Amino acid sequence: xxxxxxxxxxxxxxxxxxxxxxxxxxxxxxxxxxxxxxxxxxxxxxxxxxxxxxxxxxxxxxxxxxxxxxxxxxxxxxxxxxxxxxxxxxxxxxxxxxxxxxxxxxxxxxxxxxxxxxxxxxxxxxxxxxxxxxxxxxxxxxxxxxxxxxxxxxxxxxxxxxxxxxxxxxxxxxxxxxxxxxxxxxxxxxxxxxxxxxxxxxxxxxxxxxxxxxxxxxxxxxxxxxxxxxxxxxxxxxxxxxxxxxxxxxxxxxxxxxxxxxxxxxxxxxxxxxxxxxxxxxxxxxxxxxxxxxxxxxxxxxxxxxxxxxxxxxxxxxxxxxxx
Amino acid sequence: xxxxxxxxxxxxxxxxxxxxxxxxxxxxxxxxxxxxxxxxxxxxxxxxxxxxxxxxxxxxxxxxxxxxxxxxxxxxxxxxxxxxxxxxxxxxxxxxxxxxxxxxxxxxxxxxxxxxxxxxxxxxxxxxxxxxxxxxxxxxxxxxxxxxxxxxxxxxxxxxxxxxxxxxxxxxxxxxxxxxxxxxxxxxxxxxxxxxxxxxxxxxxxxxxxxxxxxxxxxxxxxxxxxxxxxxxxxxxxxxxxxxxxxxxxxxxxxxxxxxxxxxxxxxxxxxxxxxxxxxxxxxxxxxxxxxxxxxxxxxxxxxxxxxxxxxxxxxxxxxxxxxxxxxxxxxxxxxxxxxxxxxxxxxxxxxxxxxxxxxxxxxxxxxxxxxxxxxxxxxxxxxxxxxxxxxxxxxxxxxxxxxxxxxxxxxxxxxxxxxxxxxxxxxxxxxxxxxxxxxxxxxxxxxxxxxxxxxxxxxxxxxxxxxxxxxxxxxxxxxxxxxxxxxxxxxxxxxxxxxxxxxxxxxxx
Numbered sequence: 001x002x003x004x005x006x007x008x009x010x011x012x013x014x015x016x017x018x019x020x021x022x023x024x025x026x027x028x029x030x031x032x033x034x035x036x037x038x039x040x041x042x043x044x045x046x047x048x049x050x051x052x053x054x055x056x057x058x059x060x061x062x063x064x065x066x067x068x069x070x071x072x073x074x075x076x077x078x079x080x081x082x083x084x085x086x087x088x089x090x091x092x093x094x095x096x097x098x099x100x101x102x103x104x105x106x107x108x109x110x111x112x113x114x115x116x117x118x119x120x121x122x123x124x125x126x127x128x129x130x131x132x133x134x135x136x137x138x139x140x141x142x143x144x145x146x147x148x149x150x151x152x153x154x155x156x157x158x159x160x161x162x163x164x165x166x167x168x169x170x171x172x173x174x175x176x177x178x179x180x181x182x183x184x185x186x187x188x189x190x191x192x193x194x195x196x197x198x199x200x201x202x203x204x205x206x207x208x209x210x211x212x213x214x215x216x217x218x219x220x221x222x223x224x225x226x227x228x229x230x231x232x233x234x235x236x237x238x239x240x241x242x243x244x245x246x247x248x249x250x251x252x253x254x255x256x257x258x259x260x261x262x263x264x265x266x267x268x269x270x271x272x273x274x275x276x277x278x279x280x281x282x283x284x285x286x287x288x289x290x291x292x293x294x295x296x297x298x299x300x301x302x303x304x305x306x307x308x309x310x311x312x313x314x315x316x317x318x319x320x321x322x323x324x
Numbered sequence: 325x326x327x328x329x330x331x332x333x334x335x336x337x338x339x340x341x342x343x344x345x346x347x348x349x350x351x352x353x354x355x356x357x358x359x360x361x362x363x364x365x366x367x368x369x370x371x372x373x374x375x376x377x378x379x380x381x382x383x384x385x386x387x388x389x390x391x392x393x394x395x396x397x398x399x400x401x402x403x404x405x406x407x408x409x410x411x412x413x414x415x416x417x418x419x420x421x422x423x424x425x426x427x428x429x430x431x432x433x434x435x436x437x438x439x440x441x442x443x444x445x446x447x448x449x450x451x452x453x454x455x456x457x458x459x460x461x462x463x464x465x466x467x468x469x470x471x472x473x474x475x476x477x478x479x480x481x482x483x484x485x486x487x488x489x490x491x492x493x494x495x496x497x498x499x500x501x502x503x504x505x506x507x508x509x510x511x512x513x514x515x516x517x518x519x520x521x522x523x524x525x526x527x528x529x530x531x532x533x534x535x536x537x538x539x540x541x542x543x544x545x546x547x548x549x550x551x552x553x554x555x556x557x558x559x560x561x562x563x564x565x566x567x568x569x570x571x572x573x574x575x576x577x578x579x580x581x582x583x584x585x586x587x588x589x590x591x592x593x594x595x596x597x598x599x600x601x602x603x604x605x606x607x608x609x610x611x612x613x614x615x616x617x618x619x620x621x622x623x624x625x626x627x628x629x630x631x632x633x634x635x636x637x638x639x640x641x642x643x644x645x646x647x648x649x650x651x652x653x654x655x656x657x658x659x660x661x662x663x664x665x666x667x668x669x670x671x672x673x674x675x676x677x678x679x680x681x682x683x684x685x686x687x688x689x690x691x692x693x694x695x696x697x698x699x700x701x702x703x704x705x706x707x708x709x710x711x712x713x714x715x716x717x718x719x720x721x722x723x724x725x726x727x728x729x730x731x732x733x734x735x736x737x738x739x740x741x742x743x744x745x746x747x748x749x750x751x752x753x754x755x756x757x758x759x760x761x762x763x764x765x766x767x768x769x770x771x772x773x774x775x776x777x778x779x780x781x782x783x784x785x786x787x788x789x790x791x792x793x794x795x796x797x798x799x800x801x802x803x804x805x806x807x808x809x810x811x812x813x814x815x816x817x818x819x820x821x822x823x824x825x826x827x828x829x830x831x832x833x834x
Contacts, residue, residue: 032704033711046711046740051422055476083343084500085335085479094500150531158535165535166527171326171503171542271527273501281528284674286704 008310012303016296023295024069027288028062034082034286056082058288069292078296079289081282088293091278096297098168099274102267103259105190106197111252113198114205118248121206122213123236133206140203146265149196153269156192163191166271193270197262201255208251212244219243245316253309256302325519325800325817328533328542332501332526337484338463339416339423345524348546348811349504352522353489354463357390357409358455362806362813364726365624366456367764375514376404376464376490385450386433388458392441395513398466399488406437411467420475428461452762456727464490492517492815501526517815518802534795537563543797546810549790550676551609557795568805569621570792574678574721576669576685577744577784582716584649584665585744591782593643595633597692598685604788607680611793615786617775618722618731622807625728625768631776640692651693658693666695667716674703678719681787710743718743726808728771731755735778746783 034056035049053059057068072079078088117137121130157165164170168189169182177185216222217240225239226232263276275294282290333346341350357377365371369380377390396404413435416423431454434446445458469488473481487495492514493506504524508517525542527533534553536542538560548554548565557563578585578594585591600614613621616630644650644658644665653659657666671682682698689696696717701709710718720743724730732755733739737747751774758770779786794810796803801820806812 031708032702033708034704048422048424048426051419055422080480083334085340085484086500091500153532153535158539161539164541165539166532166541167525167536168502171523171525268528269532271502271525271529271532273499273526277501277528284703 004310005307008307012300012307016299016303019299020073020292020296021066023292024066024288025062027286027291028065030286032286034058034288052082056080073296078293081290082287083281083285083290084287088289091290092275092293092297095273095275095278098272099260099263099267099276101186102190102193102197102272102274103256103263105194106201106262107252107255107259109194110198110201110255111205111248113202115209115248117202117206118209119213119236119241121210122217122244123232125214125217130210134210137203137206140199141207143200145196145200145262146269148199149193149266149269152192152196164189165192168272189270189272193266193272196266196269197259200262201258204255205248205251209244209248212247213240216240216244242316246313249312249316250309253305253307253312256305257298260298260301325521325544325797326523326525326542327544327546328527328536329524329546330526330528330530330533333498333504333524335479335484336487336495336498336504337478337481338465339421339425340479340484342424344546345504345526348809349506349524350463350487350489351491351809352493352506352811352814353487353491353495354465355396355489355491356459356463357392358459359812360456360460360726360806360808362804363624364622364806364808365764366460366727367452367761367767369455372455372459376409377459380455382454386447388445388447388454389438390443390445390458392443393513394441396490397511397513398469398490399494399509400466400469402466402468403440404464404490405440405467406443407440408464408467409443410435410437411471412462412465415465415470415475415478416462418475421478425461428457431457451759452767453727453729453759460725460727466490493522496521512815515815518818519800519814522811522814537795543800545795547792548795551607551611554611554793557793562798563795564798565793566796566803566805567791567793568810569807570790571620571622571725571808572721572723573615573618573620573786573789574681574719575615575618575784575786577710577718577720578782579713579715579717580744580746580783581713583661584667585716587647588781589643589647590649590665592633592780593640593647593692594689594694595779595782595785596636596640596643597694598688598785598787599635600785600787601635603681603684606684607677608788608790610791612788612790615789617779617786618735618784619728619775620724620789621791623724623726623728624764625771625775627768627772630772630779632779633782637692644692644694649693653693656693657690657695664695665693666697668697668699670706670709670715670718671698671700672703672706672719673700675719675721677790678721682719713743713745715743728767729759731771731774735783744783746778746781748777748781751777751781 035052057065080087081091084091117133121133124130153165156162169185222235222240225235263274264280267274267276268280278290279294329345331343331345333349334343335341336346336350338350338354341347355375358372359375361371361373363371376392376396378393380388380390382388392404392406398404415421416429417426431448432445433448436444438444447454466488469483485498492509492512494509496505496507498504503526506522508520510516527536530550530553533545534556537545548557557565578591580586604612604614616626616628616632619626649658649660649665651658653664657664659665669682671678679700686696686698709715722734734741735746754770754774754777758767758774761767761770794805799820800817802816802818804813
């Protein structure tokens with residue numbers, strides 16, 4: 001297991017370094033002026049812009065800029081935002097926990113919901129329930145995340161007033177709430193954005209889980225379990241599901257990019273102050289340091305997700321041996 | 325009052341703040357020496373009301389002496405002094421601070437503290453808008469809190485994210501990407517503001533921000549820019565639209581360095597072929613004005629009497645025929661001088677209305693036999709192309725300040741923002757004369773002649789100036805809006821009825 005983890009870790013480091021390098025080169029090659037990143041900044045004269053470029057070293061040759069960035073990165077320095085005049089590390093430090101909360105909640109919710117639907121479909125294979133749930137998951141799977149988010153916002157936020165429509169906390173009351181009150185407040189704000197992300201991915205998990213479980217339920221070791229007189233519940237949950245979890249867990253690990261990409265849209269729609277929104281704003285503002293740093297963080301999260309999925313598969317399915 | 329805004333602030337320090345939210349917030353934290361009244365008269369002293377300066381005088385044509393209000397205090401208790409004013413001028417002009425507002429202070433030679441409450445502004449030359457330039461561009465900063473910070477680090481200093489001001493509101497908190505909270509300064513020397521707390525909620529998506537408004541989670545928005553969202557707010561209860569003139573206009577600017585735009589008659593023909601009224605009504609409905617020139621209804625020079633080219637497709641066709649651009653090319657399009665009459669219009673993808681207008685104009689020009697290709701570009705890319713002269717025509721919008729002198733920023737030779745490289749001595753003579761006029765009555769006809777000249781020369785086709793609509797909760801009364809700064813009069817706004825709603829019950833009070 002340790003050897004496997006070390007190999008995967010080394011691979012992850014190389015992958016993340018490649019992601020950072022490619023992002024750095026792409027953002028610098030992309031057309032656009034970083035010092036004119038927002039319409040309001042057009043107030044700046046060409047002289048002011050030139051001085052800003054010098055201040056941030058953008059007047060230097062690209063290889064020199066890359067060398068400086070790599071040197072700073074090696075010492076843990078991510079640079080400063082051109083727009084926000086803040087250290088990039090501080091900006092990401094505030095945004096990452098919010099994205100992890102949103103993405104983590106959505107991942108767990110989608111996994112649980114997807115597993116439940118998948119299992120139900122498998123045990124009712126080719127029944128009306130299976131058909132109906134199959135159609136429902138197909139519809140959810142086809143829905144764009146941003147569209148689903150807007151519909152949930154309109155129905156459950158604006159019309160029914162069940163949940164807040166935007167933000168992470170209530171504007172007026174936040175300072176007067178107790179810690180528990182704040183936690184509840186955040187949880188209420190989390191429902192709609194997390195549901196937008198989770199529902200679509202739950203459909204994917206359900207479809208995978210159903211196929212895997214249907215295949216498992218036909219396997220010889222399951223027939224043997226039934227022959228030993230185990231109840232159907234024990235056969236499905238203790239034996240078949242354990243063996244059929246591997247594809248879904250692998251998929252859960254691979255879905256980290258989905259949650260990161262989805263968070264760009266969902267965080268913008270719901271005004272959730274996370275990494276996706278930071279990246280979205282930075283891309284349009286050509287805020288090079290922030291863009292490159294978000295690529296770095298996303299790369300690390302994706303690599304970590306894959307690694308965790310491999311470990312989870314090994315734990316769930318004793319037939320898998322990672323060190324081979 | 326909870327204000328929904330689509331963008332977070334950058335910093336809260338006036339010399340270096342460049343985004344709208346940051347400007348709106350810092351405007352309430354830091355005062356000017358004097359403020360423009362609602363009429364936005366930038367020429368006469370009567371157009372200003374005292375703020376930090378209790379009074380001012382003009383001892384000679386190159387000097388204005390301000391007498392500070394002795395009651396004015398920084399929110400840490402220190403008095404606001406003449407030394408703060410002189411220090412502020414130094415900060416705005418400092419090259420290391422790199423304030424985008426520095427060019428607007430170029431006519432001021434020096435600012436000198438004569439005693440703790442008297443400060444003299446010395447100008448390089450006489451002109452009628454001296455008071456405007458001395459007061460409008462600078463918000464006074466606390467020397468005792470900033471003089472130890474190197475100018476180059478001012479924007480990144482902790483003070484810029486948690487400032488101590490002298491305005492009607494105090495800084496309370498800023499959660500990046502989420503919200504900024506200000507509390508009323510109950511001891512403000514000009515009287516306690518009517519609203520206890522102002523909270524800016526950052527909601528990037530416009531439709532969501534409007535939903536916040538309609539669901540009661542927010543109380544106000546500076547402007548609802550999209551027609552569809554305006555109609556949602558119009559039908560809602562608890563919110564009303566407050567119209568006010570916008571400080572910007574949109575125009576198609578021709579690159580005068582490139583043919584066929586080097587020819588004045590070609591430019592005039594294209595301008596006359598554009599039915600601006602149809603474009604404006606199709607895209608905005610009733611929510612915009614057809615532009616009378618390079619101005620907006622916010623400026624006192626706006627007038628229907630300004631000379632404009634008519635919508636006249638027959639005259640336009642004749643002009644093109646006379647200049648050798650005749651029909652007969654592929655598909656009946658015009659050609660001449662060995663080339664088809666066609667050009668590419670750059671349009672920013674960030675502006676849905678300009679993209680819609682471009683499509684209508686494309687059809688109108690096609691009927692004249694002119695091929696206009698539309699190239700949508702991301703905002704930063706389009707800015708880069710226009711700044712470097714790499715374009716045929718660009719669909720731009722310009723935010724202007726209350727002074728008509730802003731006309732020179734975009735249309736005078738040598739100005740960095742004159743992207744089409746327009747240069748005309750008659751226009752320059754008219755604007756120079758207007759700048760010298762002593763009163764608004766003298767200046768107005770000259771500025772309008774200059775705008776008329778600009779229309780005649782057609783370096784651009786001035787298309788529309790949107791009519792801004794703020795959305796304000798019906799629980800707020802005494803609401804007035806100054807077009808250049810929508811919260812300039814917020815200290816006078818009041819909550820009608822004493823009981824806070826469910827949302828605000830338990831909220832802290834100053």
